[in-house]
Amino acid sequence: MEAGRLLDGRRVIVVGGGGAGNGRAIARGTGAAGARVVVIDISPDRAAESAAEIIEGGGKALALVGDVRDAAEVERLTAEAVAWLDGLDSLVTVVGGFSLFTDWKPLAETTDEAWQLITDLNITYVFRFARAALRVFLAQGGGGSIVSIGSISGNVASPYAAAYGAAKAGLCNLAKSVSVEYGDRGIRMNVVSCGVIATEAQRLNFPNGGGLAERIPAGRPGDPAEIANAVVFLASPYSSYISGQNLTADGSLTSRFPLPLPGVASHIAG
Numbered sequence: 001m002e003a004g005r006l007l008d009g010r011r012v013i014v015v016g017g018g019g020a021g022n023g024r025a026i027a028r029g030t031g032a033a034g035a036r037v038v039v040i041d042i043s044p045d046r047a048a049e050s051a052a053e054i055i056e057g058g059g060k061a062l063a064l065v066g067d068v069r070d071a072a073e074v075e076r077l078t079a080e081a082v083a084w085l086d087g088l089d090s091l092v093t094v095v096g097g098f099s100l101f102t103d104w105k106p107l108a109e110t111t112d113e114a115w116q117l118i119t120d121l122n123i124t125y126v127f128r129f130a131r132a133a134l135r136v137f138l139a140q141g142g143g144g145s146i147v148s149i150g151s152i153s154g155n156v157a158s159p160y161a162a163a164y165g166a167a168k169a170g171l172c173n174l175a176k177s178v179s180v181e182y183g184d185r186g187i188r189m190n191v192v193s194c195g196v197i198a199t200e201a202q203r204l205n206f207p208n209g210g211g212l213a214e215r216i217p218a219g220r221p222g223d224p225a226e227i228a229n230a231v232v233f234l235a236s237p238y239s240s241y242i243s244g245q246n247l248t249a250d251g252s253l254t255s256r257f258p259l260p261l262p263g264v265a266s267h268i269a270g
Contacts (some may be wrong), residue, residue, distance in 0.1 A: 085169065
């Protein structure tokens with residue numbers, strides 16, 4: 001197996017693979033790594049464009065459209081994807097977010113509607129897709145990988161975005177549950193928790209960079225392609241003994257000392 005073809009012959013579903021940023025990069029990356037890819041997105045245009053990119057690169061892809069917040073849609077999308085792929089090896093869930101869907105507010109001011117929307121978009125749909133994928137994996141005799149895109153907001157407190165932080169933290173525990181319950185069947189689940197990644201959503205939140213780069217030990221935001229590389233590895237047989245893990249891709253942002261220290265640069269300590 002070539003280093004660049006870690007997913008040769010694998011059958012992959014990327015939920016949210018049509019979106020800009022991480023989703024599109026992950027769909028493109030799994031296709032370039034040799035997988036047959038089903039791209040699922042709520043936007044017909046985004047789904048079609050992402051699948052077309054994979055096909056133009058010499059890969060095989062199918063675009064499906066649906067709303068991941070709808071439980072029946074999750075079942076339909078999974079069934080159609082598995083039928084086209086003739087099975088399933090890896091599920092990747094990318095859909096998520098916060099600021100594009102609701103306002104930043106303290107917990108005491110968070111409405112039930114906002115909480116429900118954010119948890120639906122960041123963990124409830126993942127549970128439903130994971131459940132559907134698990135049933136496919138088990139019916140095939142075992143074996144399979146689930147990779148979910150998380151956030152450092154699930155690793156540390158998420159001020160004014162408690163629903164988002166709680167949902168992303170929940171992803172990490174969900175991955176552990178899957179790995180413990182189904183590890184003996186060769187089924188794995190891991191999370192890639194992203195820090196500051198140069199996506200369109202990030203640019204909307206911080207139009208002028210917001211002084212973020214100088215606070216990241218790596219000295220720059222991450223690139224969506226770097227997240228895609230991590231996903232490809234975790235979806236591939238090369239990570240066969242890695243399960244229930246939270247891989248933090250944040251340029252060491254959450255590794256540094258959290259408070260300012262005298263004479264210490266801000267990208268090293270608080």
